[in-house]
Amino acid sequence: MLRQLCQDMTGLTEEAIQQLEALQAQLPLMAELSRADVFIDCPLPDGRAVVVAHARPSTAGSAYRENVTGQFATPEKEPAVFHALALQAPVRDIKAITQENRTVLQDVVPIFTPGQQCVALLIKEQDISGDLLREKKWQTLSRTYEGEDLSLRSAAAPPCNDLALREVHHRVKNNLQLVASILSLQARRCGNDFTKKILLENVGRVLSIASIHDILTQNKEGFRQIDSLVLLEQLRKHLQALTPAGKQIAIQVTGPSVPLSADAAASVSLVVNELITNALEHAFQDQSSGSVQVCFCAGQRYHTITVSDDGCGFDPAAPRTGHLGLNIVEATVRDKLRGHLTIHSGPGGSRVSFDFKTE
Secondary structure: OHHHHHHHHOOOOHHHHHHHHHHHOOHHHHHHHHOOEEEEEEEOOOOOEEEEEEEOOOOOOOOOOOOOOOOEEOOOOOHHHHHHHHHOOOEEEEEEEOOOOOEEEEEEEEEEOOOOOEEEEEEEEEEOHHHHHHHHHHHHHHHHHHOOOHHHOOOOOOOOOHHHHHHHHHHHHHHHHHHHHHHHHHHHHOOOHHHHHHHHHHHHHHHHHHHHHHHHHHOOOOOOEEEHHHHHHHHHHHHHOOOOOOOEEEEEEEOOOOEEEHHHHHHHHHHHHHHHHHHHHHHOOOOOEEEEEEEEEOOOOEEEEEEEEOOOOOOOOOOOOOOHHHHHHHHHHHHHOOOOEEEEEEOOEEEEEEEEEOO
16 A cells, blocks of 8 residues: 555655655564554645554554554644654654544654655654543642632742842853853964864853853743743844854744743753854855754654754764864753754755753
């Protein structure tokens, strides 16, 4: 059925169909290993995707009563599929509605040909309908508790002094900006170009962390959470000013407003700062213009951020001697955000994605 669907609806080449057939043979093992339904979807010209293969676990409960091969996925019901297709990068833990109207979480990975063309998407789905029912019960209990007489509860914690917290964040921001100014002054007086470059890179890193405290100082909603869109937009404004002389490079940010903890925001800020700085420095050496896209994709258990450019690309497998930026990115994503880093690059540009758990 996979071959017939691909030939009738997708226009894929024979080589691409054979690649998907080889992957289809592994789907039952994937379903057993993950104890979840696994699919291959192919995008269609009309903006939908068609399910060309479906494997259900035999040793665990499936989210489906029937095999749904030949049915369609739409952006409204399965946003993860189309996010991954648009980003050309993996996305995780996005809520979706199945063809049988059950609620699931989807992990989606694009499938590329050897020529780096995305021809399909590999999808894993975990049924969370039961989890949602339990969550509704807890919400009902919570609302009941909130309506009770305060005298029946334990003594509340003393209120937080917002003015003191604002002052703390303000002083931290000022101190970090002072450190950045000292590094910048040293860079201007430095006669060694390599050392000067290192100092200026660290100015950007310090300022990216200072931006967290600047946002917290101005935040009217509280001092422990940061709006993801505000954070990325502030980074964009700061880094746009670092565009190399003579280059026309646009930095764009897209995504929803999602609250992040101050700790997560600091790590995200550092990673995004490194990725954009690397793109500005290396991706457009032979181009006078280009763009860098930062896309935030919100999930139920994981958020995903993708930084992509349309520059010259690089070899991700090549040794990274002297490339401190990517080493910082890998260490921060792994150790601080407890997430996963994915790098794709070629002649058409680079795309780096990382995910991290929601709060």
